[in-house]
Amino acid sequence: xxxxxxxxxxxxxxxxxxxxxxxxxxxxxxxxxxxxxxxxxxxxxxxxxxxxxxxxxxxxxxxxxxxxxxxxxxxxxxxxxxxxxxxxxxxxxxxxxxxxxxxxxxxxxxxx
Amino acid sequence: xxxxxxxxxxxxxxxxxxxxxxxxxxxxxxxxxxxxxxxxxxxxxxxxxxxxxxxxxxxxxxxxxxxxxxxxxxxxxxxxxxxxxxxxxxxxxxxxxxxxxxxxxxxxxxxxxxxxxxxxxxxxxxxxxxxxxxxxxxxxxxxxxxxxxxxxxxxxxxxxxxxxxxxxxxxxxxxxxxxxxxxxxxxxxxxxxxxxxxxxxxxxxxxxxxxxxxxxxxxxxxxxxxxxxxxxxxxxxxxxxxxxxxxxxxxxxxxxxxxxxxxxxxxxxxxxxxxxxxxxxxxxxxxxxxxxxxxxxxxxxxxxxxxxxxxxxxxxxxxxxxxxxxxxxxxxxxxxxxxxxxxxxxxxxxxxxxxxxxxxxxxxxxxxxxxxxxxxxxxxxxxxxxxxxxxxxxxxxxxxxxxxxxxxxxxxxxxxxxxxxxxxxxxxxxxxxxxxxxxxxx
Numbered sequence: 001x002x003x004x005x006x007x008x009x010x011x012x013x014x015x016x017x018x019x020x021x022x023x024x025x026x027x028x029x030x031x032x033x034x035x036x037x038x039x040x041x042x043x044x045x046x047x048x049x050x051x052x053x054x055x056x057x058x059x060x061x062x063x064x065x066x067x068x069x070x071x072x073x074x075x076x077x078x079x080x081x082x083x084x085x086x087x088x089x090x091x092x093x094x095x096x097x098x099x100x101x102x103x104x105x106x107x108x109x110x111x112x
Numbered sequence: 113x114x115x116x117x118x119x120x121x122x123x124x125x126x127x128x129x130x131x132x133x134x135x136x137x138x139x140x141x142x143x144x145x146x147x148x149x150x151x152x153x154x155x156x157x158x159x160x161x162x163x164x165x166x167x168x169x170x171x172x173x174x175x176x177x178x179x180x181x182x183x184x185x186x187x188x189x190x191x192x193x194x195x196x197x198x199x200x201x202x203x204x205x206x207x208x209x210x211x212x213x214x215x216x217x218x219x220x221x222x223x224x225x226x227x228x229x230x231x232x233x234x235x236x237x238x239x240x241x242x243x244x245x246x247x248x249x250x251x252x253x254x255x256x257x258x259x260x261x262x263x264x265x266x267x268x269x270x271x272x273x274x275x276x277x278x279x280x281x282x283x284x285x286x287x288x289x290x291x292x293x294x295x296x297x298x299x300x301x302x303x304x305x306x307x308x309x310x311x312x313x314x315x316x317x318x319x320x321x322x323x324x325x326x327x328x329x330x331x332x333x334x335x336x337x338x339x340x341x342x343x344x345x346x347x348x349x350x351x352x353x354x355x356x357x358x359x360x361x362x363x364x365x366x367x368x369x370x371x372x373x374x375x376x377x378x379x380x381x382x383x384x385x386x387x388x389x390x391x392x393x394x395x396x397x398x399x400x401x402x403x404x405x406x407x408x409x410x411x412x413x414x415x416x417x418x419x420x421x422x423x424x425x426x427x428x429x430x431x432x433x434x435x436x437x438x439x440x441x442x443x444x445x446x447x448x449x450x451x452x453x454x455x456x457x458x459x460x461x462x463x464x465x466x467x468x469x470x471x472x473x474x475x476x477x478x479x480x481x482x483x484x485x486x487x488x489x490x491x492x493x494x495x496x497x498x499x500x501x502x503x504x505x506x507x508x509x510x511x512x513x514x515x516x517x518x519x520x521x522x523x524x525x526x527x528x529x530x531x532x533x534x535x536x537x538x539x540x541x542x543x544x545x546x547x548x549x550x551x552x553x554x
Contacts, residue, residue: 015135015271016212017230039237039301046234049300076300080234101230 008063010097018107019084021099026085028096033075033089042077045085049076053088121146122154131173132186132207132269139269142172147266149273158275163265166190166202168218169315169324172268176318178225178309181211185318187268191261191280205270213271215304216314221328222335223314226293226306237301240283240294249305253285253292256333257524288336308334333522337515342508349505353546356498369397369485377469378479379410384468389486395456397488398425398467400480405449407478414468415457422465423457426472432457456488498546 001009003022012019029043030036036047055070073089082101087094117130121141128141130150138157140147145161148154166188174185187205201219208214217224232248245252263278283294289308294301315325328335373387389396398415402408408427415423421433430443446453459465467484 015228017228019230038298039296041234041236041239044234046236046301048302051299078232078234080232082231084230 009099013104016104017101018104019099019101021084021086021097024085024096024098026096026098028087028094031094033073033087033094036075044079045077046080047075047077050074119148119150119154122148123156123159129173130269131184132205132271133209133212135213135271136186136269137271137273138266140267142267145267147275151273157273160265160267160276163276165267166200166218166265168202168204169320169326170204170216170218170318174318176314178206178214178216178314178317179307181208181214183208183211183214183216185216185268187270188266189263189270189274190265192264194260194262194279196259200264205268216309217306219332220330221311221326222332223309223311224291224306224332224334225309226304229292229303229305232292232294232303237281237283237294237296240285246285246292248285248292248303251287251290253287253290256284256286256291256522258283284333286333288334291334306334308332308336331518331522333519337512339508339511342511345504346506346508349501350542352501353498353505356494356501357546360494363489369394369488371483371485373467373482373484375467375469375482376479377411377471377482379471379474379476382468382470384466386464386466387484388464389459389462391487392459392462394487394489396459397483397485398423398455398457399483399485400446400453400455401483402451402478402480404478405451408446408450408453408480409448410472410476410478411480412470412472413455413482414470416466416468417463422459423455425455430455502546 001011003009007022009020009022012021029045033050036042036050038047038050040047050073052071052073055066055068057068058066075087075089077085077087079085084099084101086097088097119128119130119139120126121128121144123146124141124144126141126143128139128148130136130139132139137151138147138149140160144159145163146159147157149157168188170185170188172185172188175182176185177183183206185204186207189203189205191201191203193199201217204216204218206214206216214225214227217226229249233246235243235246240246241255241258243255245254247253258281260279260281263274263276263280265276266274278297281296285292285294291306291308293304293306295304311325311328370390372389373385375383375385377383398413400408400411400413412424412426414421414425420435421431421437423433424431425443425445427445427448429445431439432441432443434440443455467482469480469482471478
C-alpha cells in the first residue's frame with residue numbers, strides 16, 4: 001500500500017487481526033534474529049514470535065523482486081500495547097517494519 | 113455460516129469436510145482419527161484412535177452465537193496440567209468467516225470464551241509472574257497462577273501443527289469475569305483475552321439438549337462473585353443502619369429527658385420525696401447510681417401516687433402496678449453488684465408522685481444517688497433492629513470474603529501480595545462508626 005508522499009505500508013492479516021506497518025530505521029540491540037529467544041526482552045522490545053515465511057503467491061506492483069517459494073526468517077517484537085515490530089532477515093540483510101495492530105472493524109473507506 | 117471444502121482421508125479414504133478457513137494447518141479424520149497435514153501434501157502426522165475423547169457436550173460442526181457473532185466449532189484440543197492430577201480442560205477452536213478464530217474453553221462445566229489480543233505490555237515471562245497486576249485492553253488484571261500443560265487429545269481442524277504431548281506454559285491473570293491467558297509454546301508467546309460465559313446461554317445457543325448440559329463443578333477464578341439479592345439487602349441494610357444511627361443520635365441529643373428530682377439515699381433511713389410529672393409523653397426514667405459495687409443491692413425503690421403503688425424495684429425484681437394495685441408487668445432487675453441501673457416506666461397520667469427508697473439492711477454502709485427524668489426516650493429497642501440490620505449487611509460481605517478466600521486458595525500468588533479490598537476498608541470504617549453510635553449513642 002502507498003500512503004502520503006508515496007510512503008510504503010504493508011497491511012497484514014494474522015488470525016483475523018490486522019496490522020499496518022511501515023519500514024523503519026531503528027538501531028536494534030541485536031544483529032541476528034536467529035539468536036533471539038521467545039519471551040526475552042532486548043532493550044525495550046520483547047520477542048513474541050520467531051518463524052519462517054514462504055512466498056506462496058503475489059499480485060500487482062511490489063517494491064522488491066519476489067519469487068514463489070522465496071523464504072525468509074522473521075521475528076515479531078513488541079514495545080507493549082498494540083505495537084508490533086517485524087524484523088525480516090534475508091541474505092541481503094535485515095529489514096525492519098514497525099506499526100500497530102488495528103481492529104479491522106475500525107477501518108473506514110476514504111475514497112470510492 | 114462458513115464455506116465448506118471436502119477432502120478424502122489419505123489413510124481410510126473417508127470423505128472429510130473442512131470448515132475452518134485458510135489458516136487451518138491440520139485436520140483429523142473423523143473415522144480413523146488420523147491427523148492430516150493440510151500444508152504438506154495431506155501427510156499423516158499421527159493418530160488419536162486409541163485416545164479417549166474428552167467428555168463434553170460439544171461436537172465439531174456445531175454452530176452457535178457468542179457475543180453476537182456466529183461461530184462454528186472446527187477443532188477440539190484437550191490439555192492436562194502436568195503437576196496436577198485430573199486437571200484437564202478442553203479448548204474448542206471456533207471459526208467465523210468474518211471475525212476469524214476464537215476459543216471456547218470447557219472446564220468442569222464452566223465455559224470461557226477467548227480471543228487473541230495484541231494489546232499487552234512488553235514483559236518477560238518472569239516479569240509477568242513477579243508483577244501483581246498488568247494492564248491490557250484498558251483493564252488491570254491480577255496475576256493468578258502459572259503452570260505447564262501437555263496436549264492430550266485433538267480432533268477436527270487446528271490452525272497449528274499439534275501432536276500429543278506438546279508442552280505449553282501458561283500464565284493466568286484475572287479481573288473476573290475477564291482474564292488474560294498468556295501462552296508460551298516455545299515458538300510464540302500469545303495473549304488471549306478471556307471472558308467467563310453463562311453456560312446456559314452458550315448451551316442454548318449451540319443447541320445442546322438439556323440432558324447433555326453439565327452443572328458447573330468446583331471453583332473457577334473467572335466466575336465473578338454475583339449475589340444480587342444479598343447485595344441489594346446489604347445496600348438497604350446500610351441505609352437502615354444510617355437511619356438507626358441518626359435516630360439514636362436524635363434520641364440521645366433531644367430526648368435525654370427533663371430532670372424532676374435528684375436525691376441521695378443511704379442505709380441510715382428511708383427517704384420519701386415527692387415529684388411532679390408534667391408530661392407523660394415518652395417514659396419516666398429512674399437513674400440509680402452508687403459509688404461502690406453492690407450498694408444499690410441494699411435498696412428497695414418504690415414509686416407511689418396517692419399512696420398507691422405504681423412501681424417497685426429491688427435487687428430481684430421490678431413490678432409495674434395498675435390502678436387496682438394488681439401487677440401489670442414484671443420486670444427483671446439490675447445485675448448483681450451493679451453500680452448503675454436505669455428503669456423506664458410509662459406513666460399513664462401526669463401529677464404528683466412519690467419516690468420511696470428503703471434500705472434493706474440498715475447496718476450495711478451504703479448510699480445511692482437517684483435522678484428522675486420525665487419525657488425520656490430509650491433507643492434500646494433500636495439496638496435489636498440494628499443487630500438484625502448488621503447481620504443483613506454482613507451476609508453479603510461474608511460471602512464475598514469466602515469467595516476471595518477461595519480465589520486466594522486457587523491462586524499461586526503469595527499471600528502478602530493480596531491487598532485489603534478498598535471496599536472492605538471503607539465498609540469496615542462505616543461499620544465501626546455505626547456500631548459505636550449504636551452502642552454508645554444512647
